[in-house]
Amino acid sequence: MTALSRQPRAVALISGGLDSMLAAKVVQSQGVHVEGVNFFTGFCVEGHTQAVKRTKKQKVKRHSALWCAEQIGIPMQIVDISEDYKDIVINPDYGYGRLLNPCLDCKIFMVNRALELKSNSNEPFDFVITGEVVGQRPKSQRSETMAIIAKDSGADDRLLRPLCAKNLPPSLPEREGWVDREQLYGFSGRSRKPQFALAKELGISEWSQPAGGCCFLTDESYTKKLQDLWDARGRKDYDLEDVVLLKIGRHIRPAPHFKLIIGREEGENQYLRGFRHKFAHMSTVSHVGPLCLIDGDLNQKERILASRILARYSRGRTEPDVTVRITDQSGVSEEVVVEPMEPHLIPQDWSLTN
Amino acid sequence: MACANVLDTKGLLCPLPVIRLQEFARHVEHETEIVVIATDPGVLADIPSWCRVNGHVHVSSEQLDHEFHVKVRAVPPALPDEV
Numbered sequence: 495m496t497a498l499s500r501q502p503r504a505v506a507l508i509s510g511g512l513d514s515m516l517a518a519k520v521v522q523s524q525g526v527h528v529e530g531v532n533f534f535t536g537f538c539v540e541g542h543t544q545a546v547k548r549t550k551k552q553k554v555k556r557h558s559a560l561w562c563a564e565q566i567g568i569p570m571q572i573v574d575i576s577e578d579y580k581d582i583v584i585n586p587d588y589g590y591g592r593l594l595n596p597c598l599d600c601k602i603f604m605v606n607r608a609l610e611l612k613s614n615s616n617e618p619f620d621f622v623i624t625g626e627v628v629g630q631r632p633k634s635q636r637s638e639t640m641a642i643i644a645k646d647s648g649a650d651d652r653l654l655r656p657l658c659a660k661n662l663p664p665s666l667p668e669r670e671g672w673v674d675r676e677q678l679y680g681f682s683g684r685s686r687k688p689q690f691a692l693a694k695e696l697g698i699s700e701w702s703q704p705a706g707g708c709c710f711l712t713d714e715s716y717t718k719k720l721q722d723l724w725d726a727r728g729r730k731d732y733d734l735e736d737v738v739l740l741k742i743g744r745h746i747r748p749a750p751h752f753k754l755i756i757g758r759e760e761g762e763n764q765y766l767r768g769f770r771h772k773f774a775h776m777s778t779v780s781h782v783g784p785l786c787l788i789d790g791d792l793n794q795k796e797r798i799l800a801s802r803i804l805a806r807y808s809r810g811r812t813e814p815d816v817t818v819r820i821t822d823q824s825g826v827s828e829e830v831v832v833e834p835m836e837p838h839l840i841p842q843d844w845s846l847t848n
Numbered sequence: 849m850a851c852a853n854v855l856d857t858k859g860l861l862c863p864l865p866v867i868r869l870q871e872f873a874r875h876v877e878h879e880t881e882i883v884v885i886a887t888d889p890g891v892l893a894d895i896p897s898w899c900r901v902n903g904h905v906h907v908s909s910e911q912l913d914h915e916f917h918v919k920v921r922a923v924p925p926a927l928p929d930e931v
Contacts, residue, residue, distance in 0.1 A: 534863055555890070557863050560897040569902050574867045738861070768859060 498620065502672040503527045503613050504654070506623040507604055508570060509708055510558025512689055512701040513625030513657060519566045519696050520656040521623050524673045528623065529613055530570035532559035533604050535579045536737040537710040558702035565698065575607060576734055583711065584730045588642075593717040595709065597631065598639055605647035621652040621667045628658045629683045637661070657681045657689070710741065719745050719846045726750060726790075735769075742766065743787075745846040746803060752790025753846075754800055756807055771823065776804050779829060780817035783808025788820075798832060805834035855884045858915065862890030866898050873904065873922040881907065884918045891918050 506518035508530035522528040563570035586596030651666040660680030668675040710716040719740045747753040757763035763785045773787040805816035821827040857865035896906040905921040
């Protein structure tokens with residue numbers, strides 16, 4: 495039924511980390527035509543943050559998944575799933591992990607999308623490869639949940655996890671002889687030593703991160719800001735601009751109806767300038783200081799409060815007076831002279847940034 | 849060779865310029881040159897890498913004021929259509 499008269503074709507989920515790179519390489523080395531796919535959710539740690547925070551002295555950072563694909567010699571496409579991914583983040587069928595990470599739903603979604611992709615030759619792939627390891631992650635990489643991923647994604651036994659295949663029932667590629675099960679692995683648990691040893695064996699000496707850490711939804715500071723956004727709006731919703739803005743700047747919410755986003759360095763200030771048409775904003779005039787976006791409507795008393803907070807992050811923080819210019823979305827400005835707020839007067843629970 | 853097409857990705861942060869280029873490249877003729885204009889310097893690394901990975905040709909990169917212009921030549925087979 496499934497015998498192939500041509501070279502088997504597989505699509506590998508490439509995160510940019512070591513495990514997915516190893517998984518793709520292991521299968522490729524068995525003569526399978528492997529292509530990679532990397533999904534852009536909007537919550538990827540690399541990309542936005544690196545681009546915004548980069549200073550002139552830093553080297554341009556590479557896209558880890560592209561780099562991985564290049565190292566192991568496979569074609570790779572990056573697929574923007576950010577819009578469809580919203581439903582996964584907002585309404586995960588299997589709930590969240592420790593924070594707002596819907597890891598199980600996320601993996602199901604990605605495997606499903608990979609399964610639907612076609613290869614460079616425009617023919618379907620025969621199976622999907624992931625770098626999952628049984629027992630490595632508390633939410634999505636347990637034997638029970640790995641079975642759920644295979645079933646709910648629709649991949650069923652067309653999902654091959656080469657790094658832990660020997661701990662799982664034989665998949666279709668193994669049963670059909672497209673890959674040799676004996677040349678796959680039986681890794682399990684959180685130890686990374688087997689992966690490091692395999693990397694050495696395969697001649698891979700560099701990778702971006704040992705495992706995970708690539709998604710802002712597993713970041714405590716970020717998810718605190720996302721939850722705050724939902725609370726402030728009274729609904730769970732976001733767009734890509736929200737996702738990016740939550741990664742940038744110091745977020746301070748002095749009251750439920752307004753929040754301040756203050757740049758922490760020039761790269762962030764520059765990026766925040768691009769949002770001046772959407773937000774009222776403030777900057778210090780008398781002293782060098784950051785740009786601040788105002789998310790919400792402020793009365794006069796609150797404008798003074800916001801100006802005092804901003805002044806505290808300017809070079810005039812120890813001066814008696816700092817002049818702050820407040821500009822609304824239509825470009826109308828006013829200047830106020832304020833005393834910078836002393837740090838101890840800013841309640842800790844106003845800060846949404848660790 | 850087909851004349852250059854211009855893809856404006858100003859304001860987008862990586863990897864979105866690469867994703868837009870990938871989508872654009874699916875619909876151009878063989879050997880078409882595409883000039884990507886971006887404000888994120890990440891394109892200087894990512895677009896050449898994307899070219900090497902997918903068999904396209906990175907022709908040149910240059911910085912003009914605060915913009916980065918990266919020229920590539922799209923080479924078939926084109927990437928498959930997304931689902």
